[in-house]
Amino acid sequence: MGRLNEDRVESIVQLILDDYTDERAVNKTDLYNQPDKKAVIEIVEKLLKILYPGYYSDKAYKIYSLRNNMSATIEDVIFHLKKQTMIVLKYCGAYPGCADNDLEEKAQNMVFDFMEKIPQIRAYLDTDIQAAYEGDPAAGSKDEVILSYPGLYAISVYRIAHELFLLGVPMIPRIMTEHAHSVTGIDIHPGATIGKYFFMDHGTGIVIGETTVIGEHVKVYQGVTLGGLSTKGGQKLKGVKRHPTIRDYVTIYSGSSILGGDTVIEENVVVGGNTFITKSISKDTKVSVKDQELQFKN
Incomplete structure (x- = not known):
């Protein structure tokens, strides 16, 4: 029984070693x-x-x-x-x-x-x-x-x-x-551009994409995404401005998503929680989601 186990082990070792021989990305052994x-x-x-x-x-x-x-x-x-x-x-x-x-x-x-x-x-x-x-x-x-x-x-x-x-x-x-x-x-992403006086309150779940540009005195809460509208183009989108621009003195509350390389959030904008933004917002604007209706069921 012991010999059979040794043979099985040797077979598994050889099986895995043979799997290292092609040019797939997972096979870098240098x-x-x-x-x-x-x-x-x-x-x-x-x-x-x-x-x-x-x-x-x-x-x-x-x-x-x-x-x-x-x-x-x-x-x-x-x-x-x-x-x-x-x-x-x-x-x-x-x-x-x-x-x-x-x-x-x-x-x-x-x-x-x-x-x-x-x-x-x-x-x-x-x-x-x-x-x-x-x-x-x-x-x-x-x-x-x-x-x-x-x-x-x-x-x-x-x-x-x-x-x-x-x-x-x-x-x-x-x-x-x-x-x-x-x-x-x-x-x-290390490619993002972030100005002075940047504060992430709580922080967990914040995503800031590669081509994001953030000005000064910007405050961002947990769960905010500054991302791209779509990544289906893959490597063809390399070098393209895919992520939003956030100007000075902007506050973005939790759970908000601001997407797209053409999206610009101008100065002094307040973005309310759980908003989904794909278009530019002019300065001195407050953006919020209309009160959602709560339902209670017994």
């Missing part, structure tokens, strides 16, 4: 020449330590050791991000025919350009923290916002990923934002 998702997530966590010194650090920094600790963290991020960037440039064929030395130099320059954007990212995040604190009466302090709000975590990872996206780094920005998506339930 483990050492493709990006490392775990390494990218570790880079995100180290970047958060740089963005928020003292909040995400392993221990409280003393003033005299801040430079040493930050220097080590920054150098570590540069090293590992350059390594992963070079891998994705090669893996995705971003520069076909480019020699490894040239590819390494391109990766290094991309990482240096990104790291020089850190002060700008922190400046934007400071406004996001301010918007969250001022926009939520339940916020006890800005420290509470930084340490506990999933919306701030998601926008922090997005702002990191967005700068890498703008620099033309493939795949890594999406791995970063999808990690934040898995942690917070907030799905922001």
Whole structure:
């Protein structure tokens, strides 16, 4: 009986190994020449330590050791991000025919350009923290916002990923934002453009598509979708403006869907909950669904 089980096991092993031999996407087995998702997530966590010194650090920094600790963290991020960037440039064929030395130099320059954007990212995040604190009466302090709000975590990872996206780094920005998506339930494509003072109240279930453009002082509640009208065109729609534009000082309440690349929500619009919008809304407008009739049955 035992021998029969061993034969069956060997048969199953061979069956599965034989299934790896074709060119399907599920059969990539070149483990050492493709990006490392775990390494990218570790880079995100180290970047958060740089963005928020003292909040995400392993221990409280003393003033005299801040430079040493930050220097080590920054150098570590540069090293590992350059390594992963070079891998994705090669893996995705971003520069076909480019020699490894040239590819390494391109990766290094991309990482240096990104790291020089850190002060700008922190400046934007400071406004996001301010918007969250001022926009939520339940916020006890800005420290509470930084340490506990999933919306701030998601926008922090997005702002990191967005700068890498703008620099033309493939795949890594999406791995970063999808990690934040898995942690917070907030799905922001790194290609979206989001202005200062952005606040996602509660946050869970928010979806912001790749070509979305959001102005400043925008507040979005849980369950909001800023999406495309249709994706049936698939890859033919790549690069096309598919998602809405949201101007400054707009508030979008929970459960609302605003769809379409030609849809523009102008300044100072308030979009009520559970609305479905596919046309532009002029400024200073309040949009709401007419009261639904409740039915009670015994």
